[in-house]
Amino acid sequence: MAGPNDELVALFRELVTLMILDEGGPGSFRVRAYENAMHELKAHRGDLSALTEKELTQLDGVGKSTAKKIREFFETGTIAKLDALRGKFPPEFVQLSKIPGLGPKTLMRLRDELGIHNVDDLRAAIDSQALRELKGLGEKSEQKLSRAIERMGLTGKDKRTPIAEALPVAERLVADLAAMPGVQAARYCGSLRRFRETIGDIDIVVASTDAAPIMEWFVAMPGVQEVIGHGETKSSIVTGAGLQVDLRVVEPGQFGAATLYFTGSKAHNIKLRQRAIERGWTLNEYALSDAATGKVIAAATEDEIYDALGLATIPEPMREDTGEVERAAAGTLLPPVTASDLRGDVHVHTSLSGDGHSTLEQTVAAAAELGWEYLVITEHGENLAINGVSREQLRVQRTDLAALADRFPQLTLLQGVELNIGPHGELDYDAAFRAELDFCIAGVHSHFDLEPEQQTARVLAAMEDPTVRVIAHPTGRLIGRRPGIDFDIDAVLSKAVETDTAIEINAALWRLDATDDLLLRARDLGVTFVIGSDAHRAGDLERLRWGAVHATRGWVDVTAVANSWPRDKFVAWARRSQP
DNA sequence: GCCGTTTTCGGCCCGACTGTTTTCAGTCG
Numbered sequence: 001m002a003g004p005n006d007e008l009v010a011l012f013r014e015l016v017t018l019m020i021l022d023e024g025g026p027g028s029f030r031v032r033a034y035e036n037a038m039h040e041l042k043a044h045r046g047d048l049s050a051l052t053e054k055e056l057t058q059l060d061g062v063g064k065s066t067a068k069k070i071r072e073f074f075e076t077g078t079i080a081k082l083d084a085l086r087g088k089f090p091p092e093f094v095q096l097s098k099i100p101g102l103g104p105k106t107l108m109r110l111r112d113e114l115g116i117h118n119v120d121d122l123r124a125a126i127d128s129q130a131l132r133e134l135k136g137l138g139e140k141s142e143q144k145l146s147r148a149i150e151r152m153g154l155t156g157k158d159k160r161t162p163i164a165e166a167l168p169v170a171e172r173l174v175a176d177l178a179a180m181p182g183v184q185a186a187r188y189c190g191s192l193r194r195f196r197e198t199i200g201d202i203d204i205v206v207a208s209t210d211a212a213p214i215m216e217w218f219v220a221m222p223g224v225q226e227v228i229g230h231g232e233t234k235s236s237i238v239t240g241a242g243l244q245v246d247l248r249v250v251e252p253g254q255f256g257a258a259t260l261y262f263t264g265s266k267a268h269n270i271k272l273r274q275r276a277i278e279r280g281w282t283l284n285e286y287a288l289s290d291a292a293t294g295k296v297i298a299a300a301t302e303d304e305i306y307d308a309l310g311l312a313t314i315p316e317p318m319r320e321d322t323g324e325v326e327r328a329a330a331g332t333l334l335p336p337v338t339a340s341d342l343r344g345d346v347h348v349h350t351s352l353s354g355d356g357h358s359t360l361e362q363t364v365a366a367a368a369e370l371g372w373e374y375l376v377i378t379e380h381g382e383n384l385a386i387n388g389v390s391r392e393q394l395r396v397q398r399t400d401l402a403a404l405a406d407r408f409p410q411l412t413l414l415q416g417v418e419l420n421i422g423p424h425g426e427l428d429y430d431a432a433f434r435a436e437l438d439f440c441i442a443g444v445h446s447h448f449d450l451e452p453e454q455q456t457a458r459v460l461a462a463m464e465d466p467t468v469r470v471i472a473h474p475t476g477r478l479i480g481r482r483p484g485i486d487f488d489i490d491a492v493l494s495k496a497v498e499t500d501t502a503i504e505i506n507a508a509l510w511r512l513d514a515t516d517d518l519l520l521r522a523r524d525l526g527v528t529f530v531i532g533s534d535a536h537r538a539g540d541l542e543r544l545r546w547g548a549v550h551a552t553r554g555w556v557d558v559t560a561v562a563n564s565w566p567r568d569k570f571v572a573w574a575r576r577s578q579p
Numbered sequence: 580g581c582c583g584t585t586t587t588c589g590g591c592c593c594g595a596c597t598g599t600t601t602t603c604a605g606t607c608g
Binding site: 025026028029030031032033034036037060061062063064065066100101102103104105106135136137138140141144190200201203228229230231232233234235236246248261262264266269270273274276277282283284285286 | 580581582590591592593594595596597598599600604605606607608
């Protein structure tokens with residue numbers, strides 16, 4: 001699973017953390033330089049260990065000094081500068097920097113003036129009221145830090161919330177805010193809008209001419225555990241679940257600039273701002289404006305701002321500064337995959353599966369309601385304990401499907417099954433029975449802890465089987481709950497191309513698997529994809545749209561998504577029959 | 580530390596909120 005450069009990137013991340021302490025703040029240009037280098041290394045898709053020092057300096061943000069450190073790592077396994085910094089700042093001291101509200105400046109003073117080296121020291125200093133003796137700190141600072149220590153691990157700077165938990169909270173909040181009087185628009189932004197799989201906090205921007213009542217409602221709404229900030233146009237709260245929510249109110253005419261700014265990413269914003277500066281303009285959360293005259297050039301919508309900067313509008317999930325700005329400038333940016341591109345679903349369970357909740361009829365009716373042109377029902381194969389279905393059950397279902405096909409003539413119904421890939425690549429039923437089905441999607445549902453070689457072998461074996469059309473949720477990870485299986489991604493993707501087996505983009509928010517990293521590599525190799533809802537109840541069908549957003553994050557070309565194809569083409573493809 | 584260039588040093592994104600002080604530094608995003 002791990003990319004070849006991950007270890008190097010992790011070391012650079014640590015280097016940045018320690019440099020912030022050493023330099024006394026993240027604003028230091030040297031720190032920024034390390035950050036830029038780390039970002040570039042992270043975004044790099046090739047194997048960095050294969051590059052010479054000279055070749056490394058060709059990378060954006062990598063100069064002579066950084067190139068030397070990279071080579072040093074690959075040749076010696078360590079970086080001397082990092083080792084020196086680790087000696088200067090032991091882990092228990094670095095841990096203090098994770099406490100919200102405690103920045104590098106204060107931290108260094110705590111150490112130098114009060115001899116505080118770890119969390120226990122800090123707690124003792126607070127208890128003895130020693131902190132308030134420092135200039136610039138007072139009683140309130142003691143209380144704030146005391147609370148922050150209590151919450152450590154619950155809401156610290158490193159805490160990440162799975163998108164499956166954050167998204168419903170954000171959608172509800174945005175709906176509530178949008179319904180308030182005087183609110184012209186409300187949108188969640190930040191990493192959630194970019195559709196990262198975990199998020200640090202929820203950022204919401206509201207357009208209104210009267211911020212005060214919105215701020216008041218926000219900090220007093222039910223479920224607020226703590227108010228971190230409460231200003232005229234910006235407030236922050238923590239929910240009972242430990243999720244931080246930041247709310248910002250701007251004038252309606254500034255909404256686009258604000259959502260652009262708060263959606264980020266930071267690196268994407270910096271790229272945009274540099275383009276603005278090149279044109280003699282400035283870009284902030286209020287507007288794109290002329291630097292000399294202050295005259296507003298664009299502010300109301302994101303489209304206008306991108307356009308003024310000579311860029312096509314960049315889809316939110318791509319805003320990570322991994323080449324999207326350059327492509328937008330060159331006019332070679334791919335359009336996003338959208339929900340309206342999708343014409344049907346390919347991974348759907350009904351109550352026939354042990355873990356399904358809606359009947360076949362309810363499910364088909366819901367798909368028809370969504371306007372799908374085709375629907376593939378895929379119950380669990382018989383090898384899945386408790387939840388699997390028998391051959392006999394599938395034969396009966398075939399009759400039921402034929403009856404429903406008459407009632408929903410606009411919807412083409414296919415019978416598929418979700419096969420289980422056994423530890424050695426074995427599959428459910430037998431080849432002859434599987435061939436009777438319209439479609440087989442095969443996934444790993446057990447034996448998550450095999451050695452990588454075995455994991456790779458079992459998936460490759462499944463792909464060799466002629467009845468297997470798609471590999472479902474290829475890594476099997478559950479965000480924040482279970483890591484994916486560890487296999488040779490490139491071997492699997494190459495085999496997918498060789499055997500014409502598609503890779504599923506699973507739209508369930510706990511899965512979003514294939515991961516975006518896998519998608520980027522797959523699309524470069526020319527892999528075919530499907531987007532599946534993995535619905536276990538009729539209401540889950542609509543989450544296919546999240547799969548589209550996730551696909552966009554992986555820069556997937558919509559023409560490579562089989563369930564965006566017209567009915568006849570899709571059905572022929574699904575059955576592996578000639579069109 | 581990197582970059583660009585009028586090639587060798589100056590610039591590097593920007594604003595809200597808090598706590599403490601009373602004009603601002605620190606933190607955060």
